[in-house]
Amino acid sequence: MRWLLVWIIVLATTAGNVLQALGMRHHGEIHDFRLGSLGRVAAALVQSRYIVASVVAMAVSFFAFMALVSIAELSFAVPATAASYILETILAKYLLKEHVGAKRWVGVLLVAAGVGLLTV
């Protein structure tokens, strides 16, 4: 059961993050952090298909995570759900066209390895 939940969380988190990045890139950089302009940002974002889809994916991930932490320790739950790192970096490179240089790849792999060690 716990591994099924881990898989649901990994797939939903990956979809959620990539869609969120797509939606935010579409929107463009947020410069102004006054309440009024943040309200306008929110109004624009709720109409973005990417953002709505990402929120749905993250809601799935969130409730699966709630279920997981109710049956497993946090120190299992958090690292086990980090398998999405490499998948997300590949998607960032090829789908979002980000420049993932050697330094960034080595960093991501070290982070993923480190997170893997946390599950031992």
Next chain:
Amino acid sequence: MTPGSPRAKTRIFTAIVVVTNVLGNSFLSRGMQSIGELVSLSPVPYIRALFNPWVAVGTSLLIVWLLSTMALLSWADLSYVLPVTSMAYVLVALVGRFVLHEAVSMAHWSGILLIMIGVALVGSTNPNSAGKPSEGAHP
């Protein structure tokens, strides 16, 4: 009220993302453990769980986490944001060790060290490589 340099803005938002993530998950976990096992396809037990004070505070913090991640992603790469915000794992391990008094093994300390080196490496790259229109594009 726009924060100074793009670098500083990225750092401030990274810190907010990390701290709200760690505190949010810790509160949520604490609340869910006190509620007991919850594996259900019906939304009702989850909605009832939201009225537990620990779960409520944890959920609120995770909403702030979601919004600050979205702001960060409006100018920074996903392949930058993900590894850098994984500093959260380091903080989770430290909270586990010093607040919840969980044992931290040698393997865990090694993992924490690897994550910190990885974060330092990614943190030294340009946060905005995808050519998003941003002041960060002009060094």
